Amino acid sequence: xxxxxxxxxxxxxxxxxxxxxxxxxxxxxxxxxxxxxxxxxxxxxxxxxxxxxxxxxxxxxxxxxxxxxxxxxxxxxxxxxxxxxxxxxxxxxxxxxxxxxxxxxxxxxxxxxxxxxxxxxxxxxxxxxxxxxxxxxxxxxxxxxxxxxxxxxxxxxxxxxxxxxxxxxxxxxxxxxxxxxxxxxxxxxxxxxxxxxxxxxxxxxxxxxxxxxxxxxxxxxxxxxxxxxxxxxxxxxxxxxxxxxxxxxxxxxxxxxxxxxxxxxxxxxx
Amino acid sequence: xxxxxxxxxxxxxxxxxxxxxxxxxxxxxxxxxxxxxxxxxxxxxxxxxxxxxxxxxxxxxxxxxxxxxxxxxxxxxxxxxxxxxxxxxxxxxxxxxxxxxxxxxxxxxxxxxxxxxxxxxxxxxxxxxxxxxxxxxxxxxxxxxxxxxxxxxxxxxxxxxxxxxxxxxxxxxxxxxxxxxxxxxxxxxxxxxxxxxxxxxxxxxxxxxxxxxxxxxxxxxxxxxxxxxxxxxxxxxxxxxxxxxxxxxxxxxxxxxxxxxxxxxxxxxx
Numbered sequence: 001x002x003x004x005x006x007x008x009x010x011x012x013x014x015x016x017x018x019x020x021x022x023x024x025x026x027x028x029x030x031x032x033x034x035x036x037x038x039x040x041x042x043x044x045x046x047x048x049x050x051x052x053x054x055x056x057x058x059x060x061x062x063x064x065x066x067x068x069x070x071x072x073x074x075x076x077x078x079x080x081x082x083x084x085x086x087x088x089x090x091x092x093x094x095x096x097x098x099x100x101x102x103x104x105x106x107x108x109x110x111x112x113x114x115x116x117x118x119x120x121x122x123x124x125x126x127x128x129x130x131x132x133x134x135x136x137x138x139x140x141x142x143x144x145x146x147x148x149x150x151x152x153x154x155x156x157x158x159x160x161x162x163x164x165x166x167x168x169x170x171x172x173x174x175x176x177x178x179x180x181x182x183x184x185x186x187x188x189x190x191x192x193x194x195x196x197x198x199x200x201x202x203x204x205x206x207x208x209x210x211x212x213x214x215x216x217x218x219x220x221x222x223x224x225x226x227x228x229x230x231x232x233x234x235x236x237x238x239x240x241x242x243x244x245x246x247x248x249x250x251x252x253x254x255x256x257x258x259x260x261x262x263x264x265x266x267x268x269x270x
Numbered sequence: 271x272x273x274x275x276x277x278x279x280x281x282x283x284x285x286x287x288x289x290x291x292x293x294x295x296x297x298x299x300x301x302x303x304x305x306x307x308x309x310x311x312x313x314x315x316x317x318x319x320x321x322x323x324x325x326x327x328x329x330x331x332x333x334x335x336x337x338x339x340x341x342x343x344x345x346x347x348x349x350x351x352x353x354x355x356x357x358x359x360x361x362x363x364x365x366x367x368x369x370x371x372x373x374x375x376x377x378x379x380x381x382x383x384x385x386x387x388x389x390x391x392x393x394x395x396x397x398x399x400x401x402x403x404x405x406x407x408x409x410x411x412x413x414x415x416x417x418x419x420x421x422x423x424x425x426x427x428x429x430x431x432x433x434x435x436x437x438x439x440x441x442x443x444x445x446x447x448x449x450x451x452x453x454x455x456x457x458x459x460x461x462x463x464x465x466x467x468x469x470x471x472x473x474x475x476x477x478x479x480x481x482x483x484x485x486x487x488x489x490x491x492x493x494x495x496x497x498x499x500x501x502x503x504x505x506x507x508x509x510x511x512x513x514x515x516x517x518x519x520x521x522x523x524x525x526x527x528x529x530x531x532x533x534x535x536x537x538x539x540x
Contacts, residue, residue: 176468176471176474177467180453180465180466180469183453183457184453184454184457187453187454195454196450197447197450198446199469199497200470200497201495201497204495225474227469227470227471270540
């Protein structure tokens with residue numbers, strides 16, 4: 001989080017425009033392809049009672065849970081990610097949970113907002129995928145317009161209070177030279193999952209069948225000249241939250257991310 | 271080459287001491303373990319008639335042939351690698367070739383020195399292996415005191431005049447997480463072969479049997495939890511020289527390297 005200093009100028013920019021369109025009900029779909037080049041974030045919002053435990057969980061597990069900012073208690077704003085940003089209205093889809101049970105799916109959480117809520121925007125693989133694509137590394141799930149393959153591993157996260165569980169990973173099949181390049185590129189982006197956590201041997205991390213991903217991911221259909229490259233995935237904190245079952249919680253709806261004024265390229269540490 | 275600016279202080283330093291001991295016939299063995307932390311280099315010396323072609327070969331193939339300096343025509347000195355350094359006496363073993371045929375193996379090439387010779391010190395994997403070991407990445411050939419496994423690939427080098435041929439690689443078996451870390455670490459060291467050129471699929475680069483390396487390397491005896499990681503190797507220019515058969519040529523004897531005043535850690539670009 002400390003590395004993030006560059007916020008785009010306020011006012012008219014594609015990220016600001018995209019948030020306005022969502023806020024005003026003009027854009028009601030997922031956010032893939034919106035405001036290209038700008039960071040989109042996973043979002044978790046929970047009561048102060050759980051916040052410090054969850055914050056520690058993220059800090060202990062920075063690869064699956066890279067914190068882009070932390071909201072002030074009760075504030076629906078995240079000024080370092082966008083001056084006008086309003087977490088109550090600026091996502092096109094939210095999931096609302098009570099005691100671990102989903103009670104609503106909505107595009108406006110104004111009526112659910114509370115003075116004790118703390119917001120956690122977490123880095124998302126869209127940002128490093130943007131960097132990979134800009135470097136001409138082919139991503140087959142993009143070409144096929146499919147959801148990236150995800151798996152539950154046998155890697156334990158470092159637990160914090162009620163939050164814990166196994167690490168979830170996303171996998172992209174790459175040719176060996178592209179895999180090496182992808183390690184270099186994503187190493188520059190620790191705030192959006194960073195370098196891969198595993199490469200080459202799925203069974204070593206408890207993944208028995210690459211062609212059977214979970215969480216709606218499409219089978220990757222590996223080619224003979226490709227190796228599997230695994231990154232820590234933002235679904236990890238969602239699983240941790242489902243396990244912890246906080247009394248109240250709001251997350252983004254999958255694919256409907258928080259669009260920020262940060263540029264993907266500005267997240268590069270070198 | 272441009273990245274190299276830091277040369278250790280002249281005078282008493284372990285590299286200088288090691289060169290003196292070799293020059294004075296006190297140290298007559300290989301150089302592994304001498305002057306720990308200091309860059310050891312491959313060496314190729316050839317007449318001006320071949321120099322520009324070979325220099326271009328190195329520049330076109332920087333991963334197998336990273337130039338640490340270029341000698342001035344006729345000079346046996348390389349002041350940027352050591353103020354006192356004398357290429358005629360400071361290696362514990364040289365091979366002398368005429369028309370591609372080895373005519374002498376010696377520890378002093380003073381009598382062979384000519385006014386038209388140009389020297390090419392090339393980076394060596396000792397430097398990045400030093401960085402890997404300092405980061406606690408186990409290298410099995412080190413533990414076993416064996417020569418690293420090397421292979422001729424189907425990867426063509428970019429030819430330059432009479433110099434060309436296939437790329438030779440060295441291979442280190444690593445656990446997947448160590449392989450990712452090794453990509454990160456060696457990416458910082460472009461002057462000593464840099465990042466791997468291949469990972470995971472030997473047959474894709476024409477290596478049919480990992481357990482049958484060439485050039486005296488020991489069988490790596492891969493374990494089930496390891497993947498093969500391949501780096502461009504300094505034997506590549508030696509093979510190119512053997513193919514070109516220059517009228518006259520001097521190289522280091524394997525394992526008897528040029529010890530320089532550069533520190534391995536100073537070669538890191540970040």
